[in-house]
Amino acid sequence: MANKDRVPFENTTVEWIDSRLPIFTMLQKEYGVFPTPRNFNYFWNFGAIAMFMLVTMIVTGIVLAMHYTADTQHSFDAVERIMRDVNGGWLLRYIHMNGASFFFVAVYIHIFRGMYYGSFKQPRELLWILGVLIFLLMMATAFIGYVLPWGQMSLWGATVITNLFSAIPLVGDSIVTLLWGGFSVDNPTLTRFFALHYLLPFVIFAVVFLHVWALHITGSNNPLGIDTKGPQDTLPFHPYYTMKDSFGLIVFIIVFALFIFFMPNSLGHPDNYIPADPLVTPAHIVPEWYFLPFYAMLRAVTFKVNLVMLGGFGIMFLPFFWNVGLGLLKAFTGMVSVGGKALKPFKSMTTNPLYLVAGFVLVIAGALLHGMIPLLTSVEILSAKLGGVIVMFGSILLWFVLPWLDTHPIRSARFRPVYKTLLLLLVVDFIFLGYVGSQPADATLLGLPMSVFGLIATVLYFGYFLALLPWLSKNEKGRELPPSIHEAVLAENKG
Amino acid sequence: MNMRKNILVLLTVFLVLPVSVVFAAGDAPKLEHQHWHFSGPFGTYDRAAQQRGLKIYREVCASCHSLKRIAFRNLEDLGYDESQTKAIAAEYTVEDGPNDEGDMFERPARPSDYFPNPYANDQQAKATNNGAMPPDLSLITKARHHGPDYVYGLLTGYHEAPAGTTLLPGQNWNAAMPGHIIAMAKPLSDGQVVYEDESPQTVEQYAKDIVEFLAWAAEPEMEVRKRTGIKTLIFLVVFAFVMYRVKKRIWSDVH
Numbered sequence: 001m002a003n004k005d006r007v008p009f010e011n012t013t014v015e016w017i018d019s020r021l022p023i024f025t026m027l028q029k030e031y032g033v034f035p036t037p038r039n040f041n042y043f044w045n046f047g048a049i050a051m052f053m054l055v056t057m058i059v060t061g062i063v064l065a066m067h068y069t070a071d072t073q074h075s076f077d078a079v080e081r082i083m084r085d086v087n088g089g090w091l092l093r094y095i096h097m098n099g100a101s102f103f104f105v106a107v108y109i110h111i112f113r114g115m116y117y118g119s120f121k122q123p124r125e126l127l128w129i130l131g132v133l134i135f136l137l138m139m140a141t142a143f144i145g146y147v148l149p150w151g152q153m154s155l156w157g158a159t160v161i162t163n164l165f166s167a168i169p170l171v172g173d174s175i176v177t178l179l180w181g182g183f184s185v186d187n188p189t190l191t192r193f194f195a196l197h198y199l200l201p202f203v204i205f206a207v208v209f210l211h212v213w214a215l216h217i218t219g220s221n222n223p224l225g226i227d228t229k230g231p232q233d234t235l236p237f238h239p240y241y242t243m244k245d246s247f248g249l250i251v252f253i254i255v256f257a258l259f260i261f262f263m264p265n266s267l268g269h270p271d272n273y274i275p276a277d278p279l280v281t282p283a284h285i286v287p288e289w290y291f292l293p294f295y296a297m298l299r300a301v302t303f304k305v306n307l308v309m310l311g312g313f314g315i316m317f318l319p320f321f322w323n324v325g326l327g328l329l330k331a332f333t334g335m336v337s338v339g340g341k342a343l344k345p346f347k348s349m350t351t352n353p354l355y356l357v358a359g360f361v362l363v364i365a366g367a368l369l370h371g372m373i374p375l376l377t378s379v380e381i382l383s384a385k386l387g388g389v390i391v392m393f394g395s396i397l398l399w400f401v402l403p404w405l406d407t408h409p410i411r412s413a414r415f416r417p418v419y420k421t422l423l424l425l426l427v428v429d430f431i432f433l434g435y436v437g438s439q440p441a442d443a444t445l446l447g448l449p450m451s452v453f454g455l456i457a458t459v460l461y462f463g464y465f466l467a468l469l470p471w472l473s474k475n476e477k478g479r480e481l482p483p484s485i486h487e488a489v490l491a492e493n494k495g
Numbered sequence: 496m497n498m499r500k501n502i503l504v505l506l507t508v509f510l511v512l513p514v515s516v517v518f519a520a521g522d523a524p525k526l527e528h529q530h531w532h533f534s535g536p537f538g539t540y541d542r543a544a545q546q547r548g549l550k551i552y553r554e555v556c557a558s559c560h561s562l563k564r565i566a567f568r569n570l571e572d573l574g575y576d577e578s579q580t581k582a583i584a585a586e587y588t589v590e591d592g593p594n595d596e597g598d599m600f601e602r603p604a605r606p607s608d609y610f611p612n613p614y615a616n617d618q619q620a621k622a623t624n625n626g627a628m629p630p631d632l633s634l635i636t637k638a639r640h641h642g643p644d645y646v647y648g649l650l651t652g653y654h655e656a657p658a659g660t661t662l663l664p665g666q667n668w669n670a671a672m673p674g675h676i677i678a679m680a681k682p683l684s685d686g687q688v689v690y691e692d693e694s695p696q697t698v699e700q701y702a703k704d705i706v707e708f709l710a711w712a713a714e715p716e717m718e719v720r721k722r723t724g725i726k727t728l729i730f731l732v733v734f735a736f737v738m739y740r741v742k743k744r745i746w747s748d749v750h
Contacts, residue, residue, distance in 0.1 A: 038749060080564055083716065090716040091723070235749065243745050247738040254731045261724025262536050265637060273638035283673070
């Protein structure tokens with residue numbers, strides 16, 4: 001392959017290996033001299049930090065698995081034996097337990113970085129999509145891992161979340177039976193979850209490999225969001241970014257260590273130190289903090305959806321569904337070379353506030369007239385449960401099509417003041433959803449049921465992605481971009 | 496610069512979220528925060544209080560509550576030497592076997608044995624306690640929100656039920672219990688346990704001492720954990736400082 005342009009190494013051992021398997025050449029190319037934009041800020045540390053957390057979780061997890069027993073009669077005791085009798089067991093477990101949280105901290109910051117600086121945009125769409133896939137796999141792995149200690153929250157959290165799948169029409173109940181390996185969350189559930197919890201991190205590792213591969217094809221984005229134009233805009237990855245990443249990583253580990261050694265249980269729920277008991281339901285079943293915003297969206301849908309309301313939702317997001325559907329169809333027909341000709345007359349739709357208003361009016365009308373018009377409003381199309389499930393999963397699936405929702409030519413929020421403000425408001429909305437998710441189902445705020453606030457925050461969340469982003473893509477002017485990275489860096493250093 | 500603001504926003508996210516989760520307990524009664532010898536990054540267990548707590552556990556709590564994750568050998572953490580833990584263990588009888596004849600037999604406990612359960616099984620525990628199962632105490636301070644304050648509040652929280660609350664037979668009113676109704680009768684009263692040292696023999700002191708003991712039972716690794724944490728942090732901070740200087744040095748030709 002690249003053997004012809006290989007530069008021989010001086011060290012004979014290295015050269016012997018490299019001439020047979022050019023692994024040193026590859027490392028040199030991808031991590032040594034790899035041209036990297038010279039203007040990264042510390043937000044760009046979190047990819048490396050997330051990688052470090054993944055490795056930490058796998059290493060501690062493998063050792064924990066050596067001492068763990070997946071059995072409803074023994075799992076809780078096995079974890080306590082690790083905590084009390086295994087040498088350094090408490091440290092391993094606290095690293096693993098808090099490591100899950102800190103992995104999510106790193107990845108949430110990493111995702112925010114991608115949104116803020118427009119890293120998901122052309123030509124990095126696939127890189128972004130692989131990232132969203134990693135996030136979904138992480139969520140599955142973390143949820144399954146939380147079940148393994150077999151405490152009260154393990155059992156009841158698993159019961160609530162696996163039950164969601166029963167909302168799927170026709171096959172829902174079968175899926176739930178398959179997940180459980182029986183008719184309730186029990187020993188077969190625990191054993192299959194353990195097997196999957198050991199498997200999924202390696203799947204994540206494989207997707208991370210693809211993610212990094214894709215990154216090394218397109219090169220990194222940077223805080224200015226403009227392309228690199230030559231060697232004056234870049235620095236070799238080593239030593240500049242190996243060093244900057246190492247420093248950032250150690251600062252991150254300091255915060256991580258504070259939790260491991262001084263407040264190891266502050267991110268968990270005390271109920272998980274009570275052995276699982278199928279006969280006692282905890283007062284409030286709450287997931288781990290990193291799931292709370294999504295949990296709030298799940299619980300925000302407390303109403304049934306009839307035919308009129310469904311039509312209303314369809315009209316509200318008609319351009320979105322049309323464009324995504326058409327895009328996928330064109331991509332597919334292009335791939336199997338049936339020829340995109342038949343689809344040529346179909347143009348993508350432009351967003352128009354009219355759809356939103358008309359659709360919204362229809363949704364409200366459908367809700368007010370619920371049960372009053374035969375067929376149109378009297379037949380329940382979606383149960384509240386299924387609606388919640390669609391909203392919860394939809395909130396993340398949306399990220400897959402983010403590159404086609406935000407098509408504004410400017411990447412970095414630095415040069416898009418409106419986008420920047422709205423994105424920061426989205427972060428506030430997301431945190432607020434987290435707060436709503438942490439509250440018991442019957443909680444109230446300002447005299448109103450919490451689910452009302454959950455619904456408003458959910459609507460804002462979807463509105464941001466489905467309405468505001470496409471609209472901004474067309475209508476935000478943005479600021480003038482600097483001519484190149486090195487000129488911007490020079491100007492900043494002077495000022 | 497804007498970046499600072501963004502970082503501030505993010506920091507708020509990750510500081511506020513866990514806090515809001517902790518306070519998500521909802522309608523749990525307010526617990527008065529006590530100062531504990533083991534709180535704070537340098538906190539250690541008070542050995543004398545732990546030993547008094549052990550005495551209370553053995554004389555009072557143990558008649559209903561098991562402590563199944565603690566072996567007699569673990570009591571060396573409390574400052575006892577090997578002969579003392581042997582002597583304490585020998586005061587208990589455990590079932591062992593089967594022997595060569597195939598029979599189960601009873602023998603004095605050894606340091607490797609665990610505190611025996613006061614009941615033969617959970618059903619018996621429920622049957623003798625009006626259907627309420629006395630929980631195992633090995634993890635109790637970890638298994639409740641603000642566990643140490645909760646246990647202290649519970650043991651000192653027995654009062655007359657306020658007017659309008661009717662208690663069924665076998666029910667008691669307690670300030671710290673969620674819902675305020677508890678099956679356990681007031682377990683401690685002044686002067687009930689005789690201390691060998693000069694500590695006051697009051698319910699408050701008893702409660703403090705038993706918490707000190709139970710906190711250790713739940714987190715026996717705490718002292719080692721915090722000591723290791725201090726060393727780790729000193730190392731990491733120095734390391735970060737060195738890395739920062741190296742980073743500055745390497746980047747000096749760029750800026």
